[in-house]
Amino acid sequence: MSKDEVREFLVTRRAKVTPQMVGLPDVGTRRVPGLRRGEVAVLAGVSVEYYTKLERGDLRGVSDEVLDAIASALRFDEAERSHLYDLARTANAGTRARRRPAVGATVRASLRHLVDSVTDAAAVLGNQRADIVATNTLARALYDPLYLSQTEPVSYPRFIFLDPAARRFYPDWDVIADASVASLRTVAGRSPFDRSITDLVGELSTRSDEFRVRWARHDVRLHIEGIKRMHHPVVGLVELEYNVLALPADDGLNLTVYTAAPGSETEEKLRLLASWWASEQGAALGASSHPA
Structure with missing residues (x-):
């Protein structure tokens, strides 16, 4: 630093x-x-x-x-x-400072079970640099556009700043972009010796003028809770409440849970999204079982 x-x-x-x-x-x-x-x-x-x-x-x-x-x-x-x-x-x-070791790619079995057990909401396990480490079924369907252009682990910042599809997926792109950079700078300040974070900042600063301008503002934020709007290509606009949960037993990881207000249009759209994803997975399984 x-x-x-x-x-x-x-x-x-x-x-x-x-x-x-x-x-x-x-x-x-x-x-x-x-x-x-x-x-x-x-x-x-x-x-x-x-x-x-x-x-x-x-x-x-x-x-x-x-x-x-x-x-x-x-x-x-x-x-x-x-x-x-x-x-x-x-x-x-x-x-005297030491570089922080990178968070491993493995996820504890019980933590994986916890993520999978969430059925009526979208659950995302993430790391400090805003990679998607694991999801439940609904979150995987929700964030399918991110997986279309990246290999895993999928990165929120790379999608937001490097993929043109992000502006269609996030109707409030400028707000999302501001929040992404401010959250990343907060994490960089907390873990200044994490090479994976500094490498990501360097990559985005080189490849995206939008990122570089925002990084120069030195804004910071605590990513804890809020409302996020997304335009999914299958079900259209959804408005989701989210809460970020710390995981004391898993340093560097957090669990974000996206929920719809009871009785809302988004709640129905999440059910449609789950049904669509199940049919997509069924079709993929059928195709793999009966190769041409």
Whole structure:
């Protein structure tokens, strides 16, 4: 994690906060948007020299109290505050830090059984870099468009930024793209020595202008819950609620469950989707059993 990463994060956050937002008078000509360094220092209760040192990327030895004060001065949300702590932790790890081993491709049998046991919702087992590691039957049907253009493990970011079909699949593509990059940057801050994540960021930055522009914003987010709209080529538009569950026994993995509101049109479409996928699988099995 370079000093540039820290500097750009703090500079971009400072640019988002206006004097009016924090009760300061807006006086003088501002060369850049947002607060001045001196104003952040006053709000955080530190000297201008000390805050300047931090914004230049040097978080070594900074206390939790100072991190909290800066986070409050810059109006950080929970994701931004956590990211600042991640950056500080990495800065203080220095040369003692070790690369995090890549998460293995194997999934515990009982975890696989858990995913398969979800029948009325779409269940996706994912890893930190947003690969689909495993799904239940309904989720496999839901995300069939992603599997059409990729070998496994299927990658959400690669689909979103490298596959033109993503703009048809996600009606709210810009929102999805923003969230994908912000989630990936959050993970990169949490696991800065994971080579698979840095390689993915490098690949997407090279191949996608849309990704590169968003990455430069230094936005972060906690991917926990929300609503996602998808336009499936078979059943049309579905609107799904999702919740992301942490798996303490499986470091680096999470379980996302997509559900439809009871009685909604999407609930009926999920039933149709399950029926379609069952017929598709039946036809494929029949074809393999009776080769030409």
